[in-house]
Amino acid sequence: MAINFDAANKALRGKTADEIVVWALAQEGRPVVTTNFRPYEAVILHLITQQKADIDVIWIDHQKNRPATYTFAKKVIEDLTLRVTKYTPLEDAAIPDAANIAEGERTTAQDEEIHQFSLKVKLEPFQRAMRETAPSVWFTALRRVQNANRDAMQIVEPGPNGVIKVNPLLNFSDAEMEAYLAKYDLPNEWDYFDPAKAGEKRECGLHNGRLAEVQ
Secondary structure: OOOOHHHHHHHHOOOOHHHHHHHHHOOOOOEEEEEOOOOOHHHHHHHHHOOOOOOEEEEEOOOOOOHHHHHHHHHHHHHHOOEEEEEOOOOOOOOOHHHHOOOOOOOHHHHHHHHHHHHHHHHHHHHHHHHHHOOOEEEOOOOHHHOHHHHOOOOEEEOHHHOEEEOOOOOOOHHHHHHHHHHOOOOOOOOOOOOOOOOOOOOOOOOOOOHHHOO
């Protein structure tokens, strides 16, 4: 699907998250939303399903989540009646020791070790999900405040395999996320750990151009 991303972003500037979702759902083809059930994920899932209750939800589960995250996921899935397909790694992979080393203190080799782990437990399942579901629109919960790389992102961007990547919450602050949760009485949880990121500010590879490395 060919769209003018510059024009789309200009048109969507200043629009509400709901309006962005409505615009994206009006595009031709099949929409999906991805999740990992990290903190605040109930916001994006509620936001999207208010407009399209039967949207396909893709859960990329690296299978290293803590029990609280799985409990949270179960509640959100039940409360919102989500249509979820879970994608997990094809092979188990041990969490690298480097995942416990603070960001900025790891060697280049240790960073590469974490990235290779990410390829197995997150990027490969994601690529497989994209191939099998073949979406035209991909909704994410990305926000500018999460890290410096995301600060430069746009509301609408080209994604892998020609998909339109849509970030309706891009300009939301933590306070706005909290307010949304409170307004709709949505659950949240903070006992979340992503060993593929090994640090809150590190990109695991889904959103920084390293998907092409997955074979």
